Amino acid sequence: MSIKKMEEMNWNEFDKLDKEITVIIVGLSPIEEHGPHLPLGTDFISAKDCLSEVVNYLEINDSKYNYVIHPPFPVGYNECVMNFPGTMFYRSKTIENLIIDFGESIARSGINKMIIINHHLDLGHIKAIENAREYLLTKFNIKLLEAASRIIYSEQNHQDDIKNEEDCQREIHADVRETSFMLYKHPELVRECYKNLEPVYLDMKKFIMSGGKCFRENGIIEGYVGSPGNASFEYGQKQFKNMITQTGNLIIRFLEDGYIPEISSGIKSAMNHMKWR
Ligand SMILES: [Zn+2]
Structure with a gap:
């Protein structure tokens, strides 16, 4: 096994990899508004953190x-927060095409496995990745796994979520989870005001x-949905530990069979029912 940064390899080294056991792994999450207390790069930074720790786990x-790490893409679909300053929005087709071009390039190199590490669960984002996944599989026999949505939006997890609706589903964006995550990994990037933020919920x-x-037109003035004030390092x-174990184990299984x-x-029908830009 080896772990390599793609940008540091030359083409001969890349070509010499045993293609059957080589996987390209890439981060993909947007720069977007995350309340008054978290940085614009919360999802992007979290995806990078997850990727580097998952590679250690693997x-x-x-x-x-052989894991070849491609530099991460600061790209995502985020219509619900696009009219907050600082949100970088990309159309669904842009994301889909980006992943397709990426996959086609690795197919030309003779590699057929790729993994996306993502920390952004907007359904439009997931739908774009899913469209690209289906296309790459049919056209180029590329096997693509995007781990986060397949864990969070799996049938089992969805059933658990419905049971825990009270505590779980209301934490949506720049919430107790994301704030806790950043307090653990990057406390210097969390603004002190998080402690005083009153819970804000949206059905x-x-x-x-x-x-x-659009969150902003639906009363989400500060740009968070949930209770960031309850966040903690612990x-x-x-x-983070759960995420790494779940993601790592899913990748191992995906590569095996x-x-x-x-x-x-439920998530699928919502995804197919919505109109994306
Ligand atoms: Zn986020």
Whole structure:
């Protein structure tokens, strides 16, 4: 096994890799508004953190593969926060085409496995990745796994979420989870004001069903949905560890036999029902 940064290799070294056991791994998450307390790069930074730790996990737990790390893309679909200053919005097709071009390039090099590490669960973002995944599989036999949505939006997790609706589903954006995560990994980037932020909630089901697209027009003035004031270092640490174990184990299984968990039917139908820019 080896772990290499793609930008540091030359083409001969790249070509000499045993293609059957080589995987390209890349971060993909946007720069976007994250409340008054978190940086614009929260998702982007979190995806990078996850990627580097997951690679360490794979090195310990799965020694068979060569992992080539491509520099991360600061790109994502984020219509619900696009009218906050600092949000960088990309159309669904842009993201889809980016991933397709990326996959086609690695196919030309003779590699057929790629993994996206993502920390942004907007359904438009997931749909763009999913469209690209299907296209790459049919056209080039590229096997693509985007881990986060397949863990969070799996049928099992979705059922658990419905049971825990009270504490779980209301934490949506720049919330207790993301704030805790940043307190654990990058406390210097969390603004002190997080402690005084009152909880703000939004009924996401109603929001989506009513064709809602924009948090700001739906009373989300400060740009967070959830209770960032309850965040803690310990909760961030626990979440991060869980995320690494779940992501690492899913990647190992995916590489072994191509397994990708289904996205729950509820999430799928919401994803297909919405109109994307
Ligand atoms: Zn986020």
